[in-house]
Every structure is written in C-alpha cells, then in structure tokens.
Amino acid sequence: MAGLVSPDDAALAIVGEDTVHRVEGLPGESAQVGLTLALGRLRALGTTGLRVALPTPGHPLGLSGPPEFNARALEAEEAVVCFGAAFGLVPQVHEAGPAGDVHAEVVWQVLPVREAPPADVPSLGEAERELAEALREATEVLSKLDVAGSGPVAEAAIDAYRARSERGREVLAPGYPPRAMRVLELAQRVGLLVSLAHGRGHGAAVTSAEMAARSEALRPVERTARRAQVAAYNSIVEERERGVR
Structure with missing residues (x-):
C-alpha cells in the first residue's frame, strides 16, 4: 500500500x-x-x-x-x-x-467498517514502556507461581525462537521505523513467555485451580504484549495519519 x-x-x-x-x-x-x-x-x-x-x-x-x-x-x-x-x-x-x-x-x-480511531492501540513509545514493566511483572509472577520454564516442550520453543532471531528474519514489511521492529520483537518474547507459562508441564502448577490462578495472573501481561504487537504493526499507518493531520 x-x-x-x-x-x-x-x-x-x-x-x-x-x-x-x-x-x-x-x-x-x-x-x-x-x-x-x-x-x-x-x-x-x-x-x-x-x-x-x-x-x-x-x-x-x-x-x-x-x-x-x-x-x-x-x-x-x-x-x-x-x-x-x-x-x-x-x-x-x-x-x-x-x-x-x-x-x-x-x-x-x-x-x-466505521471510520474511527481503533480501540486501545498505544503509541510505540507507550508500548515500549509498558512492555518493560510487563517483563518485570511476568518474571515476578512466574517466580511466585514456581514456573521454571523448563522441560522439553519449553526448551524446544525457546530454541526455535532463538533460531528464528539469529536468522535475522524480517518481521515487518519495508518502511517501518527501527523502533517498531524493536517493540515487536520484545512483544513476541513476552508472548512466548506467557504461552510457555500457560502450558502444562512447564512448571509446578498442575491442578485446575493452580492453572486458573496462573492464567489470571498472566492476563494483564498477555494483554500488554498484544497491544504492543498491534502498535508495532500499525505504526507506519499511524505516522501517515499524523502527517495527514
């Protein structure tokens, strides 16, 4: 476009x-x-x-x-x-x-669709600040819930993510600002932590009650990661819209 x-x-x-x-x-x-x-x-x-x-x-x-x-x-x-x-x-x-x-x-x-501002999409700066806090929260939550992030499934997922990063995969189309790339990569890392924490066998929480507690504790972190991903993907359009204004 x-x-x-x-x-x-x-x-x-x-x-x-x-x-x-x-x-x-x-x-x-x-x-x-x-x-x-x-x-x-x-x-x-x-x-x-x-x-x-x-x-x-x-x-x-x-x-x-x-x-x-x-x-x-x-x-x-x-x-x-x-x-x-x-x-x-x-x-x-x-x-x-x-x-x-x-x-x-x-x-x-x-x-x-209705031509109106999209709901709850932060700026790149806001998203980056929120992600830094989300990483701290995720680490604290996972520690409290005794989620070690270990086991063959978790290790395979982390190894796969690292392999993709090392290949220098292009995660955004040409024309995006470097900050958008940085925010998206960080949001994907946070999302990976959340997905691993939700999975059975990656930590000590095994009962339904413990899994529910884990999901509730991680919901704000997952929400922050999704908001940051949308901010990164939409940043080039948001810049264009500000230019029009």
Whole structure:
C-alpha cells in the first residue's frame, strides 16, 4: 500500500507457508479473487495502509465497529482494517488436503467498517514502556507461581525462537521505523513467555485451580504484549495519519 514492494511480492509475503489466500466480498467483484488483484483493488478504492486488530472477548483491540464486523473479528481473534477506505477483512482459515499433506487455506471476507480511531492501540513509545514493566511483572509472577520454564516442550520453543532471531528474519514489511521492529520483537518474547507459562508441564502448577490462578495472573501481561504487537504493526499507518493531520 505504501508502494515499496509490488502487489505480487506483498501477496507472496502474506501467504507465507499457506497454500491459498482468497478475498471474498470485494466491491466490484462477484466471486472470490486472489490477493494480488485484491490489493490492487483496495488501493484503487482509496486504501493507503492496513491496520491489524487482535481482539479477544472483552478487549476489542484495534477495532472501530460496526458491531457486525467486530463480532466476526472477535470470533476470528484477528482482522485487518483499511486506512483510507471504510473496509475491513476478517480471515476464515480452513484445513485442506489428504492426511499427511494437510495445508491451510484462507478466505478473507471484506466487510464495511466505521471510520474511527481503533480501540486501545498505544503509541510505540507507550508500548515500549509498558512492555518493560510487563517483563518485570511476568518474571515476578512466574517466580511466585514456581514456573521454571523448563522441560522439553519449553526448551524446544525457546530454541526455535532463538533460531528464528539469529536468522535475522524480517518481521515487518519495508518502511517501518527501527523502533517498531524493536517493540515487536520484545512483544513476541513476552508472548512466548506467557504461552510457555500457560502450558502444562512447564512448571509446578498442575491442578485446575493452580492453572486458573496462573492464567489470571498472566492476563494483564498477555494483554500488554498484544497491544504492543498491534502498535508495532500499525505504526507506519499511524505516522501517515499524523502527517495527514
């Protein structure tokens, strides 16, 4: 949308390891279309950027309405909202293929959205400060809950994360500020800690009551990590919006 890569390159990056991404409900199209055509059509409709939303029940993070779009985004726990045009896209993920060769296919449903500021998205500066505090809170909480973060599953997850980082994987598209990269990497590390802490076998909490206590204690940390991820992904659009103002 910023004109820094071709629509074909953008589509390839979006698809990743999935097999097929299609877009349904695009204005002017009566059937599903491919991503390359969809991105071009969205630009023609006035879209100059895309925001991500990562809502959960009780936390409509990144959403601006209307209720129908919010409900679908909450069900999927993710959505994309156009900047410059009143459209949003919600993914529906399906598994396809025979046993042993199962792959993901995604259909993005285009729906009207309300042109309003997205809910509860912090600035990059706010997100970075909140993440630093969240890391301290996570360490304290995990220590109190006797979560050692050890065991084969936890160790494998940490090793995989380190391997991805060492390969210098590109986690954001071209054009993002360095601070956004830093915030996103930190948010992903916090999210990894939270996911490991939720998993059974990574610490001493094994009863249902202990698992519930662990989830309750970590909920604010997980919320902070999600807010920071959205702030990082949306930072380039937010900068453009401030420039327009």
